[in-house]
Amino acid sequence: MANTPPASDRRNSQMFDRRRATATSGHLELLSKMSGHLAVTLNLEETIQKALDLIVKFVKAEGGALFLLEDKFATLICKASAGPVDIRGIRVKSGEGIVGQCVTEKSSRIVRDVQQDPAFDHSVDDSTGFQTRSILCVPMTVHDKTLGAIELVNKSTDDGLFSETDLLMLQTLASAAALAIHNAHMAEELVEQERVSRELELATEMQRSLLPDTPAAPFPVSGFNLPANEMSGDFYDFFELEDGRIYFSLGDVSGKGMDAALLMSKTASLFRCLGKTLHEPDTLLATINRELCETAIHGMFVTMVCGLLNPETGAVKLANAGHEPPLIHSRDGTFSALPASAPPLGIMPLQAGDTGIRNEAFNLDGGTLYIFTDGVTEGCLEDGSRLEQTGFQDIIRERSELPAAARIEAVVSILSDTGRKRHDDITLLIVEDKRSGLDNHIASDGPGMIARHTFPARADALQAVREVVNNACETCGCATETATDIVIAVGEACQNVVRHAYGDHEEGDATLEIYCEGGILEFRLQDSARPVDREKIKPKWPEELGPGGLGVCLIHDIMDKVDYLPAPEGQGNLLRMVKYIKRKDNNET
């Protein structure tokens, strides 16, 4: 049999339904009003306060407070307060008191008589003189995350008790408030993120301004830097000295973050500043090293190459501290590497010279120097494999006839258009020998020949050779000081033939041919001894103090180009030395 309630109860129930209907329409009105406020608020605290006032009034409570969790959810702080006592700013530990328990347990509570509830904290009443009798407390949560709680005290109706309807009402309002607070926090974070990203943008711009402007073609040095993130730990720079030589540099700071970027900026500034006065790359690197060591940041270091190019002669002097070996792409298509002579900068004191950072002197002779960071050789291709040095060389070789900018573009696009996230900065510096007429060698039997001297490969024949050279220099009208230098260089070359090519027991002749055309003075020294070991004729000074090593060094220092040509009859050695001369009558030396 169905449980049918008595008629009087049914009446009561109908009345209750009507009351509830009225209450519900009032609720809805309040809800829509508050949600509207909360949704569009720009001033969260004011809106929260308004909402709390409306709730307190609607539920007919004596007072109310809204608490938010702060200090990593350890403390609740009262942000809004309604009623006779303003308790804004009071702090409650999460988990303590009724509001604290509400928050940690994520559950609402109706406390009809606080005196009977052991969780009730009397301290606020004691300090304010307010007397709390009943409490309605609801946590504010968004996506399971608790932000705080709303608490109402002392219902001001006859029985002074909060009802289930009040609870439902407050829960609904608390959800709306929680969402608004959550949105406001997100908006604040967005603003902060925006601020940080604007700062980063400025820093990026600042850092890019440290890189040199692209000079008008046909400048012999060009560079490119593509950071993996906003800030780069790589840098390159170049500038012209008053004497026309060009200082260039490229470096890579260990690490990738903002700290690396700042150390990069410091190193780049040191290069530009000190490079104006220190015109020896080894001394410059040693000095930068000293500065970096003085303010060492633990575990950070800089690998760096710097060098000087004389664009008039193609001569390069270069020092390498711990950096990936730069490559020389010679005119004949071969590649050679220039390994580092010293450890990276910023680790330990280093001297310039033999025992520390050493200068390498060479002539580009129409070739090109490539300096790059490991972001190039270790960069990923579309298939995930690394470019490696071989891949890099292939790109260069295939495009050697194209301008430097096209070669840079090719390297960068193959590494950046892969659809993969790059992990390292790509930085590349190209130093070219752009002199014109490099291929205009003087025809060996043409009218350019001004002297031919055959001599026995003996020490006592050298003085006569020097006289021939000196006379030839005078004939060409080259300046006295240049002539002195040339005599030294050719003298050393002849001395090497006497000392090395024939050995102690062999004797033979050597022939020196001298050509002059335009501003080019060319010497060809032919012997018929066994082929020399090319490694031995590379300048190694001052590693080797012996006269042989020193002599080769002098030749390379003085001459603009030194190379071996194929010997005409396939026998012996044919050394070519070229000097670009300025005439005496130009009043230049």
Next chain:
Amino acid sequence: MKHEILKKQGASIVVFTGEIDLESSPAARETLLKCFEHTGNVIVDLSDVSYIDSSGVASLVEALQAAKKQGSQFALAAVSEPTRRVLELARLDKVFTLYDSVEQALENQA
């Protein structure tokens, strides 16, 4: 190349004249090293050297090393322009002690 050795204020003064090249540098080397058979400072007068090559420079370096070993002073005096140029190119102008004149070198003896 010709050479002459003078004694002044306890020091040996070696005066070279002419060209010090592969042909003459063995003699130059011998002359210099002979000075170190006895203790005493050595000053080399290079005012009349019109040419020096790497083998000549090597002789000077060897003499400098011998002096250091012995604790004597070794100085180059009145270095001629061509000689100075080679020392500069070889970056040895800072390695040797150079004086404008023999007198100045003598005054600066320890």
